[in-house]
Amino acid sequence: xxxxxxxxxxxxxxxxxxxxxxxxxxxxxxxxxxxxxxxxxxxxxxxxxxxxxxxxxxxxxxxxxxxxxxxxxxxxxxxxxxxxxxxxxxxxxxxxxxxxxxxxxxxxxxxxxxxxxxxxxxxxxxxxxxxxxxxxxxxxxxxxxxxxxxxxxxxxxxxxxxxxxxxxxxxxxxxxxxxxxxxxxxxxxxxxxxxxxxxxxxxxxxxxxxxxxxxxxxxxxxxxxxxxxxxxxxxxxxxxxxxxxxxxxxxxxxxxxxxxxxxxxxxxxxxxxxxxxxxxxxxxxxxxxxxxxxxxxxxxxxxxxxxxxxxxxxxxxxxxxxxxxxxxxxxxxxxxxxxxxxxxxxxxxxxxxxxxxxxxxxxxxxxxxxxxxxxxxxxxxxxxxxxxxxxxxxxx
Amino acid sequence: xxxxxxxxxxxxxxxxxxxxxxxxxxxxxxxxxxxxxxxxxxxxxxxxxxxxxxxxxxxxxxxxxxxxxxxxxxxxxxxxxxxxxxxxxxxxxxxxxxxxxxxxxxxxxxxxxxxxxxxxxxxxxxxxxxxxxxxxxxxxxxxxxxxxxxxxxxxxxxxxxxxxxxxxxxxxxxxxxxxxxxxxxxxxxxxxxxxxxxxxxxxxxxxxxxxxxxxxxxxxxxxxxxxxxxxxxxxxxxxxxxxxxxxxxxxxxxxxxxxxxxxxxxxxxxxxxxxxxxxxxxxxxxxxxxxxxxxxxxxxxxxxxxxxxxxxxxxxxxxxxxxxxxxxxxxxxxxxxxxxxxxxxxxxxxxxxxxxxxxxx
Numbered sequence: 001x002x003x004x005x006x007x008x009x010x011x012x013x014x015x016x017x018x019x020x021x022x023x024x025x026x027x028x029x030x031x032x033x034x035x036x037x038x039x040x041x042x043x044x045x046x047x048x049x050x051x052x053x054x055x056x057x058x059x060x061x062x063x064x065x066x067x068x069x070x071x072x073x074x075x076x077x078x079x080x081x082x083x084x085x086x087x088x089x090x091x092x093x094x095x096x097x098x099x100x101x102x103x104x105x106x107x108x109x110x111x112x113x114x115x116x117x118x119x120x121x122x123x124x125x126x127x128x129x130x131x132x133x134x135x136x137x138x139x140x141x142x143x144x145x146x147x148x149x150x151x152x153x154x155x156x157x158x159x160x161x162x163x164x165x166x167x168x169x170x171x172x173x174x175x176x177x178x179x180x181x182x183x184x185x186x187x188x189x190x191x192x193x194x195x196x197x198x199x200x201x202x203x204x205x206x207x208x209x210x211x212x213x214x215x216x217x218x219x220x221x222x223x224x225x226x227x228x229x230x231x232x233x234x235x236x237x238x239x240x241x242x243x244x245x246x247x248x249x250x251x252x253x254x255x256x257x258x259x260x261x262x263x264x265x266x267x268x269x270x271x272x273x274x275x276x277x278x279x280x281x282x283x284x285x286x287x288x289x290x291x292x293x294x295x296x297x298x299x300x301x302x303x304x305x306x307x308x309x310x311x312x313x314x315x316x317x318x319x320x321x322x323x324x325x326x327x328x329x330x331x332x333x334x335x336x337x338x339x340x341x342x343x344x345x346x347x348x349x350x351x352x353x354x355x356x357x358x359x360x361x362x363x364x365x366x367x368x369x370x371x372x373x374x375x376x377x378x379x380x381x382x383x384x385x386x387x388x389x390x391x392x393x394x395x396x
Numbered sequence: 397x398x399x400x401x402x403x404x405x406x407x408x409x410x411x412x413x414x415x416x417x418x419x420x421x422x423x424x425x426x427x428x429x430x431x432x433x434x435x436x437x438x439x440x441x442x443x444x445x446x447x448x449x450x451x452x453x454x455x456x457x458x459x460x461x462x463x464x465x466x467x468x469x470x471x472x473x474x475x476x477x478x479x480x481x482x483x484x485x486x487x488x489x490x491x492x493x494x495x496x497x498x499x500x501x502x503x504x505x506x507x508x509x510x511x512x513x514x515x516x517x518x519x520x521x522x523x524x525x526x527x528x529x530x531x532x533x534x535x536x537x538x539x540x541x542x543x544x545x546x547x548x549x550x551x552x553x554x555x556x557x558x559x560x561x562x563x564x565x566x567x568x569x570x571x572x573x574x575x576x577x578x579x580x581x582x583x584x585x586x587x588x589x590x591x592x593x594x595x596x597x598x599x600x601x602x603x604x605x606x607x608x609x610x611x612x613x614x615x616x617x618x619x620x621x622x623x624x625x626x627x628x629x630x631x632x633x634x635x636x637x638x639x640x641x642x643x644x645x646x647x648x649x650x651x652x653x654x655x656x657x658x659x660x661x662x663x664x665x666x667x668x669x670x671x672x673x674x675x676x677x678x679x680x681x682x683x684x685x686x687x688x689x690x691x692x693x694x695x696x697x698x699x700x701x702x703x704x705x706x707x708x709x710x711x712x713x714x715x716x717x718x719x720x721x722x723x724x725x726x727x728x729x730x731x732x733x734x735x736x737x738x739x740x741x742x743x744x745x746x747x748x749x750x751x752x753x754x755x756x757x
Binding site (some may be wrong): 305307308309311312314315316377378379380381382 | 399429468470471472473513514516517518519520
């Protein structure tokens with residue numbers, strides 16, 4: 001039986017979520033903008049989903065924009081604010097460890113004459129709120145800092161950063177994609193103005209997400225057309241997807257006690273796995289030891305290519321990652337680990353194991369054994385072989 | 397269960413090789429894992445990727461084949477190693493006035509060394525299979541590298557540096573097949589790469605323009621200098637010695653009644669020496685970095701056939717070992733344009749004995 005430990009990349013679709021979506025892929029096929037009964041029925045599903053998402057975030061339904069997911073959230077948030085506020089200023093603040101969606105969006109804006117400050121992080125991947133305060137200038141219009149890092153799982157002090165941004169009257173965009181399954185999502189106590197989530201990280205479907213846009217925040221849409229999503233995002237809505245997002249979030253978060261218990265359970269598994277991995281020579285935890293996602297363990301092994309380890313584990317039936325799902329064979333070592341000052345001989349040997357609701361202690365134990373064996377094998381093979389006479393074929 | 401790594405380039409040959417192994421696996425053979433190696437970087441976001449054997453498009457093709465034949469598929473990043481050991485070595489050869497062998501270097505350093513070692517570590521495999529046209533046999537207690545059955549496709553010229561442990565762990569599933577058979581099999585098995593065109597150019601040199609690569613990689617733009625004949629008479633001007641290859645005729649810009657060919661390149665004096673076709677013929681040469689597939693030469697002095705260029709005709713020769721690395725190759729008939737840096741590969745009948753690198757005179 002395969003052991004899936006890559007929930008930070010994506011999660012399986014929860015059966016109840018599929019159940020909730022199915023009617024909107026079959027009988028309730030109407031276009032929510034249509035005036036007739038079929039349209040109204042689809043509209044109802046969309047409106048209910050919006051209310052559910054808003055409820056989970058402590059927002060108003062009108063503050064929720066359905067999107068295609070985290071990268072679109074980021075594009076809409078950063079480009080949308082950058083251009084809407086460009087008359088006031090063209091400076092933005094972010095960090096060096098943000099997701100590529102943020103960094104590449106900022107890079108394009110820089111080519112258009114915007115100025116971007118990339119704040120450093122400490123060895124655990126945390127940004128200093130004082131540094132954010134110091135980086136904000138008279139022309140700063142946006143601060144973009146993710147809630148929890150996708151590669152190392154470190155959680156940022158968003159509420160503190162939010163307070164600073166609020167005081168300095170600068171919009172704060174926080175990508176909460178990795179945090180949505182476990183951390184506090186109340187947009188008011190976090191003091192965020194833009195806040196993005198994606199369904200597929202919380203046992204929902206791929207290709208749908210939501211961006212909270214605080215009332216009163218002006219944002220230039222990045223996709224022009226009809227007046228859907230209160231003119232924030234043109235295009236016929238992904239009704240079934242939105243329903244799936246709503247249901248997934250509801251199931252994950254509606255019961256606060258259950259959520260707390262599940263987080264506690266996953267933290268226990270994380271400890272268990274961390275303890276086991278500590279027994280493997282020449283490796284270390286990356287990211288913050290405590291201020292991290294309950295489900296994520298990220299590690300770096302000396303003298304190992306992370307990709308080799310992932311392949312080795314895959315062939316043994318364990319799904320893991322080097323840290324992000326997007327680096328298919330790319331030569332660049334992780335910009336996150338580099339920014340954290342992880343030594344260069346460790347940086348290539350990154351491994352991320354991320355658990356989910358269905359992960360068991362037995363799976364963790366088995367995975368830990370296989371990681372240990374794989375690291376040993378990969379390391380042994382990296383040594384130049386003794387060039388003795390080759391074995392003869394059977395019967396030769 | 398024993399496992400083998402199939403190196404997949406996205407071309408039809410390696411696709412069929414992998415498919416044949418997958419077919420064996422289905423009836424109890426080794427489990428097959430497909431690996432595509434990223435050798436050099438992509439272009440940036442939004443740009444149509446470059447075509448060619450190591451492009452992202454080729455990776456897509458290889459992945460589609462792996463899906464079709466039902467094997468796990470991985471992308472292995474070998475950019476740093478390929479960059480240093482193949483691309484830089486290629487550029488350095490030109491800057492040293494010699495002719496590089498990138499395919500041979502890739503086989504020796506990347507496919508049958510780096511990949512073979514990674515195959516053991518990462519994929520838990522016992523060996524590597526490629527789509528090369530060549531055969532491996534065990535004779536008289538040693539592993540032998542044999543020519544492919546399809547003489548026109550034989551690729552042993554690029555494989556002469558393999559050693560005993562490597563041959564023991566290598567499989568060439570296409571060695572007994574002809575190219576038309578391979579194409580037909582690809583079509584029969586409905587492989588997405590069945591109609592992929594033959595790649596002839598060097599995968600990291602788009603459109604064969606290596607001058608751009610020398611400029612980009614080595615900051616070599618070329619300093620113009622004299623084109624001279626054997627007596628030192630100046631016949632014209634070149635754009636930089638490294639832009640020329642021994643045996644080259646075109647692009648010399650000479651107006652003469654009889655054609656001139658590049659005969660020698662002198663980096664020290666930035667001279668390109670040309671001569672008539674006959675001037676480039678020789679009855680032998682010296683080669684260094686000699687290697688014998690069986691682990692030892694047949695004798696201190698032995699007769700063989702030698703090939704000094706891919707697909708060049710083989711010539712009978714007598715080989716005499718000199719010192720620990722060199723050998724003198726005397727040919728029974730003249731060989732033309734033996735280019736320093738190129739491989740001189742030795743054969744005896746159907747067996748590739750090994751070879752060496754043609755040394756500068």
